[in-house]
Amino acid sequence: AQTVTQSQPEMSVQEAETVTLSCTYDTSESNYYLFWYKQPPSRQMILVIRQEAYKQQNATENRFSVNFQKAAKSFSLKISDSQLGDTAMYFCAFMKQPSNTGKLIFGQGTTLQVKP
Amino acid sequence: EPEVTQTPSHQVTQMGQEVILRCVPISNHLYFYWYRQILGQKVEFLVSFYNNEISEKSEIFDDQFSVERPDGSNFTLKIRSTKLEDSAMYFCASKGQGRVYEQYFGPGTRLTVT
Numbered sequence: 001a002q003t004v005t006q007s008q009p010e011m012s013v014q015e016a017e018t019v020t021l022s023c024t025y026d027t028s029e030s031n032y033y034l035f036w037y038k039q040p041p042s043r044q045m046i047l048v049i050r051q052e053a054y055k056q057q058n059a060t061e062n063r064f065s066v067n068f069q070k071a072a073k074s075f076s077l078k079i080s081d082s083q084l085g086d087t088a089m090y091f092c093a094f095m096k097q098p099s100n101t102g103k104l105i106f107g108q109g110t111t112l113q114v115k116p
Numbered sequence: 117e118p119e120v121t122q123t124p125s126h127q128v129t130q131m132g133q134e135v136i137l138r139c140v141p142i143s144n145h146l147y148f149y150w151y152r153q154i155l156g157q158k159v160e161f162l163v164s165f166y167n168n169e170i171s172e173k174s175e176i177f178d179d180q181f182s183v184e185r186p187d188g189s190n191f192t193l194k195i196r197s198t199k200l201e202d203s204a205m206y207f208c209a210s211k212g213q214g215r216v217y218e219q220y221f222g223p224g225t226r227l228t229v230t
Contacts, residue, residue, distance in 0.1 A: 033217050045221040101172040102147055102211055106159035
């Protein structure tokens with residue numbers, strides 16, 4: 001069975017600074033996707049970034065990038081130039097590949113507060 | 117931009133009562149999901165639904181739970197006889213066929229069982 005662990009329940013960062021959210025996972029699968037989802041207060045969860053396990057290159061989406069360490073089963077999210085709109089709960093998630101169902105396995109979430 | 121919607125946003129019910137949580141997935145999506153999050157705990161997978169049948173369900177999804185796509189737009193989760201431990205936020209999600217990895221989530225329904 002797969003597990004996803006986020007060990008930081010809450011974090012804060014000053015606007016314009018950089019913050020890193022941690023995620024570790026456990027799996028015996030060799031192929032999988034990893035994701036970071038963002039859930040702003042009272043709003044839908046939206047996909048921030050994804051990483052395919054077979055790709056060595058770390059994914060990047062504008063100010064968001066990941067540090068994917070497959071051997072260590074670590075998948076951290078770095079947010080550069082933090083903005084007030086980045087304030088949200090962030091979830092790390094795992095999906096094995098291939099998957100007939102697309103089931104996501106989530107971590108506990110990290111609440112990020114960006115301070116002005 | 118298309119969104120997944122869920123109703124109601126908050127449902128309060130008494131233990132033992134039946135509840136139906138409703139979701140309207142994105143119109144051309146084919147895969148549908150329910151997840152739940154008990155306060156302070158992880159988001160947990162409940163069930164996935166494709167081609168008018170359950171494709172996978174978790175241990176949580178016992179005989180008290182059922183899902184249905186009664187028409188071309190709605191996707192419902194029914195809890196037949198609610199328990200106190202069913203109190204949670206319930207999220208619906210949907211996924212299209214092309215981009216196989218991305219699920220689109222609704223805002224959730226907070227279910228409170230008293």
